[in-house]
Amino acid sequence: MLMWLETCAGLIDINIPLKPLFSNKLMEIIYFTVTAILLYLLSDWILQQLELRAGHRFAQRSLIFFVILTVLALSSFTLLQRVMLT
Helix, strand or coil: CHHHHHHHHHHCCCCCCCCCCCCHHHHHHHHHHHHHHHHHHHHHHHHHHHHHHHCCCCCCHHHHHHHHHHHHHHHHHHHHHHHHHC
């Protein structure tokens, strides 16, 4: 068994550079995904606060949610992309 391990160890080049555990692209995907989840929750909270102030649920609730989410997403993803490039 020991001889087999020594033979295998001789076949494996220890000095091969390994890829980093997380590449830049993977980290970018993780950042954007986490940001999207947080924006979804923030948009829902903002809509609930607006409805509390108005005292009733809005008739076009999904449209208002979409507008809030879109504005937050465009601004934060643009900012995140600028930060990731530097």
